[in-house]
Amino acid sequence: MSEKKNKWFSLKLSNKKKVPQDTGSCGCGKKSGGCGSHASTEVAKPVDGFDQVMGATMDRRNAFKQLTASLLVGAGAISTSCSVTSDDAAKEKAQIDWEEQFKGNYKLMSDDEKKATVDRLVRSHQIRTQDTLDMSSKTAEEGVLFGYAFNISKCQGYMDCVSACVTENNQDRNSQMEYIRIHEMKDGQGINFGEADDNYYHEVPAEGHFYVGTQCFHCDNPPCVEVCPVQATWKEPDGIVVVDYDWCVGCRYCMAACPYDGRRFNWSKPEVPKEEINKNQHYLGNRLRKKGVMEKCTFCIQRSRDGKNPACVEACPTGARVFGNLLDPNSTIRWVLENKKVFRLKEDLGTEPKFWYYMD
Amino acid sequence: MGSLKVFKSLVIDSLDIITHGTKKYHLWMAFLTAVMLAGMYCYSIQVEEGLSVTGMTNRVSWGLYISNFTFLVGVAAAAVMLVMPTYVLHDVDFKRAVLIGEGLAVAALLMCLAFVVADMGGPNVLWHMIPGIGVFNFPNSMLTWDVLVLNGYLFINITIPFYILFRHYQNKEALAKVYVPGAILSVFWAVGIHLVTAFLYQGLQARPYWNNALLGPRFLASAFAAGPALIILVLAMIRSHTDFKIEDKTIKKIALVVTVAAQINLIMLVSELFKEFYAPTHHSESAYYLFFGLHGKNALMPWIWTAIPLNILATVVLTFHKLRNNLTILYICCFLLFVAIWIEKGFGLIVPGFIPGPYGKIAEYLPTGIEIGVTLGIWAMGAFVFTILARTAVEIETGKLRYKKK
Ligand code: SF4
Ligand code: SF4
Numbered sequence: 001m002s003e004k005k006n007k008w009f010s011l012k013l014s015n016k017k018k019v020p021q022d023t024g025s026c027g028c029g030k031k032s033g034g035c036g037s038h039a040s041t042e043v044a045k046p047v048d049g050f051d052q053v054m055g056a057t058m059d060r061r062n063a064f065k066q067l068t069a070s071l072l073v074g075a076g077a078i079s080t081s082c083s084v085t086s087d088d089a090a091k092e093k094a095q096i097d098w099e100e101q102f103k104g105n106y107k108l109m110s111d112d113e114k115k116a117t118v119d120r121l122v123r124s125h126q127i128r129t130q131d132t133l134d135m136s137s138k139t140a141e142e143g144v145l146f147g148y149a150f151n152i153s154k155c156q157g158y159m160d161c162v163s164a165c166v167t168e169n170n171q172d173r174n175s176q177m178e179y180i181r182i183h184e185m186k187d188g189q190g191i192n193f194g195e196a197d198d199n200y201y202h203e204v205p206a207e208g209h210f211y212v213g214t215q216c217f218h219c220d221n222p223p224c225v226e227v228c229p230v231q232a233t234w235k236e237p238d239g240i241v242v243v244d245y246d247w248c249v250g251c252r253y254c255m256a257a258c259p260y261d262g263r264r265f266n267w268s269k270p271e272v273p274k275e276e277i278n279k280n281q282h283y284l285g286n287r288l289r290k291k292g293v294m295e296k297c298t299f300c301i302q303r304s305r306d307g308k309n310p311a312c313v314e315a316c317p318t319g320a321r322v323f324g325n326l327l328d329p330n331s332t333i334r335w336v337l338e339n340k341k342v343f344r345l346k347e348d349l350g351t352e353p354k355f356w357y358y359m360d
Numbered sequence: 361m362g363s364l365k366v367f368k369s370l371v372i373d374s375l376d377i378i379t380h381g382t383k384k385y386h387l388w389m390a391f392l393t394a395v396m397l398a399g400m401y402c403y404s405i406q407v408e409e410g411l412s413v414t415g416m417t418n419r420v421s422w423g424l425y426i427s428n429f430t431f432l433v434g435v436a437a438a439a440v441m442l443v444m445p446t447y448v449l450h451d452v453d454f455k456r457a458v459l460i461g462e463g464l465a466v467a468a469l470l471m472c473l474a475f476v477v478a479d480m481g482g483p484n485v486l487w488h489m490i491p492g493i494g495v496f497n498f499p500n501s502m503l504t505w506d507v508l509v510l511n512g513y514l515f516i517n518i519t520i521p522f523y524i525l526f527r528h529y530q531n532k533e534a535l536a537k538v539y540v541p542g543a544i545l546s547v548f549w550a551v552g553i554h555l556v557t558a559f560l561y562q563g564l565q566a567r568p569y570w571n572n573a574l575l576g577p578r579f580l581a582s583a584f585a586a587g588p589a590l591i592i593l594v595l596a597m598i599r600s601h602t603d604f605k606i607e608d609k610t611i612k613k614i615a616l617v618v619t620v621a622a623q624i625n626l627i628m629l630v631s632e633l634f635k636e637f638y639a640p641t642h643h644s645e646s647a648y649y650l651f652f653g654l655h656g657k658n659a660l661m662p663w664i665w666t667a668i669p670l671n672i673l674a675t676v677v678l679t680f681h682k683l684r685n686n687l688t689i690l691y692i693c694c695f696l697l698f699v700a701i702w703i704e705k706g707f708g709l710i711v712p713g714f715i716p717g718p719y720g721k722i723a724e725y726l727p728t729g730i731e732i733g734v735t736l737g738i739w740a741m742g743a744f745v746f747t748i749l750a751r752t753a754v755e756i757e758t759g760k761l762r763y764k765k766k
Contacts, residue, residue, distance in 0.1 A: 101485075177418075193720045194720035195720075196719070198721065223565060223566060229507070231495045247485070249481070249486055249489060250480050251479070251503065252481070256422060256714075257564050257566055259565060259566035260566075261718040267411045292410055292480070293481060294481075
C-alpha cells in the first residue's frame with residue numbers, strides 16, 4: 001500500500017512543484033478561474049523569451065486588427081451592391097477568419113483572449129451553418145489531477161466505449177478514426193500485445209479470450225509534449241494532455257514520440273454528419289478539427305471539467321472503466337489504486353502514465 | 361555603393377550565363393523544369409486533399425519525405441570534408457572542388473527544407489515556427505534545433521562561396537582572414553547538423569530502433585561516404601562538360617575520404633547487426649522486420665538486400681588502391697555507394713522505426729504516386745539550383761566571367 005501511495009505521490013510531487021510558483025506570481029487573489037490560467041502560463045515560464053513571445057503576440061494582434069480594419073474599409077467600398085445583411089455576415093466572417101488565422105497559441109493566451117477566440121469560433125460556425133454551438137474555454141480547477149483505471153477482468157470487448165468516444169468527440173467518420181483500441185488477447189498467453197488482435201469483427205466475448213483497452217494515457221512526463229516544435233501540445237494543470245488544433249503545424253513529431261499509440265492525425269478533412277455533431281464542445285476537446293492537425297483523447301475535457309465522467313466510462317456496460325480525481329482521497333480511482341494490484345504499461349520508459357490496469 | 365554596383369552587374373552577368381548554353385544544357389534545364397512542374401502539380405493535389413494522398417497512415421506516420429530529408433542532411437554535411445583541408449590546412453588541391461561542394465550543400469539544404477515543408481500537415485501555419493512571431497519550443501524540441509542549425513548552415517554555405525566568387529569576379533584575391541574563420545565554423549556546424557538530425561530520432565524512447573547511441577555516429581560516417589561520393593560524380597561531370605580544370609589528384613583525394621568513411625560505416629553496420637541478431641530482444645523486431653520480414657510482411661526486404669550488398673561491394677572495391685585509382689571503377693563505386701546509402705539512411709532508417717507499432721502491430725508502408733511525384737520534383741529543384749550555382753561558379757573561376765571585362 002505504501003508503495004502505491006508512492007506511485008501517485010510522485011505524480012503529486014511534480015504537481016506540487018508548480019503550486020508554490022503559482023501562488024508566488026499570482027496577484028489576483030482569486031481562487032478559481034483566474035488562478036487556473038496562471039497555472040497554465042506558469043508551465044510556459046521556462047520557455048526562452050516567454051515575455052518576448054507574449055509581447056510579440058500582442059503587437060501582432062494589434063497590427064492585424066488595424067490591417068483588418070483598413071482591409072475591410074476597402075472591401076466595403078468595393079462590394080456595395082450586395083444586400084446589407086449578407087454583406088455584414090460576409091464581412092464579419094472575413095474578419096473572424098483573418099483574426100483566427102493570425103491568433104496566438106492558446107496555451108499562452110489570457111482568459112479574455114481564450115474567451116474571445118471561442119466566441120469567434122462559435123460565431124463563425126453560426127454564420128456558416130446557421131447552427132449554434134456551446135463551446136467552453138473552462139480552465140483546470142485547482143486540486144484536481146485526473147487519472148484512469150481499467151479493469152482487465154471485467155472488459156468483455158463490446159467496444160461501446162469506442163463508439164461513444166467517436167460520437168462524443170466528433171471524430172472523423174470517413175477514416176473511422178478511433179482513440180481507443182481494444183486488444184483481444186488469448187487466455188494463457190498473458191498480456192501479450194504482439195499476439196493480440198486490435199481489429200476484430202466477431203461476436204464478443206470470444207471464448208478463451210480477454211480484452212485490454214488502450215488510448216492516450218495522459219502521461220505525467222509526456223514525451224509527446226517535449227518534442228513539439230511549436231508547443232501546440234501540452235499538459236494542463238489537471239493532468240490532461242491537450243492539443244491546440246489551430247496552432248499545430250502537423251509535423252507529426254509527437255506521434256513518433258508517443259510510446260502508446262495515443263495520437264491520431266487528420267490525414268484528410270474530417271467529416272462529421274451535421275445531425276451527429278456534438279454541440280457541447282471545449283476548445284481543447286471535441287470541437288471540430290481541420291485537416292492536417294493532430295488530435296487525441298482528452299479525457300473528454302468538455303465533460304470532465306464539468307464534473308462528469310468521460311463518455312467511455314459512462315458507456316461501458318461492464319464497469320471496467322474508472323475515472324476520477326487522483327488528489328481526492330475519497331474518489332473511486334484512489335480506492336482502486338490503494339486496494340488493487342495495479343500496473344501500467346512500459347513503465348521502464350519513465351513516462352508515468354496516469355492510466356492504470358488492474359484485475360479483480 | 362561600389363560593391364552594390366558590382367553585385368548588380370554580377371547578377372546580370374550570371375543571368376546571362378544561365379540562360380545561354382549548349383543544346384544539351386537547355387535540354388537538361390527543360391527536363392528539370394518539367395519534372396519540377398509535375399512535382400508542383402502533385403503537391404497541389406496534396407495541399408487540396410490532405411496528406412491522405414500519401415502512403416502514410418496513423419501507423420507509419422513518416423515516410424518518403426522524411427527519409428529523403430534525413431539523407432540530404434548528410435549530403436549537405438559532407439561539403440565539410442572538402443572545406444576543412446582546403447581552407448584550414450591550405451591544401452590547394454581541393455580549392456576548386458570546394459566551391460562545387462558548397463554549391464551542392466546549398467542545393468541539398470534547400471531540398472531538405474522543401475521536404476520538411478512538403479511533409480507538414482499545415483504549411484499555411486508554418487509561421488508558428490518562426491522564432492519571435494510564433495512559439496519556438498527551444499531548447500526542448502530537437503526539431504527546433506534542427507531548424508536553427510540547418511538555416512545557419514545554409515547561411516554559412518551561401519556567404520563563404522559568395523564572398524570568394526565575388527572577390528574573384530572583381531579580379532581580387534579572396535582574403536583568407538575573412539573566410540577562414542567562417543570555414544572553420546562551418547566544419548563544426550556540419551557535424552552539428554548531422555548529429556542534431558540524428559538526435560531527432562535518437563531521442564525518442566518510444567522507438568527502440570532509433571533509440572540507439574550509435575545512430576548519430578553512424579549518420580556521420582554514412583554521410584561522409586555518400587556526400588563526397590556525390591561530389592566526385594558531379595566533379596566528373598563538370599570536368600567533362602566544361603573547361604573547369606579539376607586534377608585527377610583532387611578526385612583521388614576525395615576518393616580516399618569516401619573510402620575511409622565507407623569503411624567506418626561498414627564497421628558500425630556490423631556492430632549494429634551483431635547487437636540486433638546475436639541476442640535478439642523485443643527491441644530487435646524492427647531490424648528483424650527490415651532484414652527478414654515479420655509475419656509474412658516484408659515490403660522493405662528487397663530494398664535493404666539491395667543496399668547491403670551494394671554497400672559492401674563498393675566499400676571492398678574502394679579499399680584496393682589499384683581499383684580505386686581507376687577512375688571508371690571509382691565512378692561506378694561512388695554511384696553504388698550513393699544508392700546504397702540513400703536506401704539505408706532513408707527508407708531503411710525511417711520506416712522500420714514505426715514497424716512494428718507501439719503495440720506490435722505490423723502495418724506496412726508504400727509511397728503513392730503523388731508522394732513520389734513530389735519527391736522527384738524536389739530532387740529536380742535541387743539539381744536545378746545546383747546547376748545554376750555551379751555554372752556561375754565555374755565561369756568565374758575559369759576567368760570567363762569578370763567585372764567590366766565586357
Ligand atoms: S500516451 Fe502518448 S500521447 Fe498520451 S500523453 Fe503519453 S506520450 Fe503523449
Ligand atoms: S503534429 Fe502538431 S502537436 Fe504534434 S509535434 Fe507537430 S506541431 Fe506539435
